[in-house]
Amino acid sequence: MSHWTPDDIPDMSGRSALITGANSGIGLRTARVLAARGSRVILAGRSRTGLDRAADAVRAATPGARTSTLLLDLADLGSVRDAATRVAETETIDLLFNNAGVMNLPERGTTRDGFEMTFGTNHLGHFAFNAQLWPAVRRSAAPRVVTVSAIAARWPMGRLDDDLMSEKNYRAMGAYAKSKRANIVYTLELARRTATSRLEALVVHPGSAMTGLQQHGTGTLSRLVTPIAARLLMGSVDGAAWPSLYAATSTDVRSGQFIGPAGRDQTSGTPKPARLPKGADDPAEGRRLWTVSERLTGVSFDPGAGSAG
Secondary structure, X not given: OXXXXXXXXXXXXXXXXXXXXXXOHHHHHHHHHHHHOOOEEEEEEOOHHHHHXXXXXXXXXXOOOOEEEXXXXXXXXXXXXXXXXXXXXXXXXXXXXXXXXXXXXXXXXXXXXXXXXXXXXHHHHHHHHHHHHHHHHHOOOOOEEEEEOOHHHHOHHHOOOOOOOOOOOOOHHHHHHHHHHHHHHHHHHHHHHOOOOOOEEEEEOOOOEOOOHHHHOOHHHHHHHHHHHHHHHOEOHHHHOHHHHHHHHOOOOOOOOEEEEOOOOOOOOOEEEOOOOOOOOOHHHHHHHHHHHHHHHOOOOOOOOOOOO
16 A cells, blocks of 8 residues: 555545534544645534634634534534534535544543443434434535544453443443444444445544543543653554545545554554454444444434435
């Protein structure tokens, strides 16, 4: 595979991108690069102040950049519904990035709707959001959905068992790993359900970088060690955005792929297909997660009906 960088992204004029969690980290880097290539970018997030600041940063980097903001709290299905309805009614979304997430919450918390916070935000919130804004995705002639997972999806503690809400045994990184595996299983099932359309669904992992997620680390030791680990072990946030950008814009990818950095340390380098967690591509697991997600959120999602193409 030839060396790829964001400089290889073609002109994106006429394309629209919606990025969840676009106020910082990977989401903001993704927004800045796409705007610089001419894409119209919708920055979605739960903080009006953070979104306005991010939009200002994008326009400062690229004068004349076409940006708008969308208030979206993935931990509140009411907010998800309101945001999705605004987009679904009028917009065409060519590139949808399921990027937002929470990580390493020290204590088990719940979303507004009673779901464990990490799984509810990282997976269920995105599932409901995708389902309800789908008319905007269907309007695109060549849509792509890119979901950001993590290497943690490979951890044994991330298996999708009968305790998705971590009620029996809450472990901060276990809940995170479970949500990141769900991101992969969901995306591969989405790819199967849209196989006869023009839509391409891909899932990525960014390697290891300080993106803002680590701010929830537990205890004094975590707060002291994390900055040191970032300098010694982790890649840059700019590099962490490469897999998302590659998956969204490259002509060398195909629906259903898992993309990550090519470097031996998996923190940087040309994006390439990555090894899936064992069993994550099992259609039976995909169907189970889809059914459970519909039941929990109360949202029916048939992406194949009337899909682009």
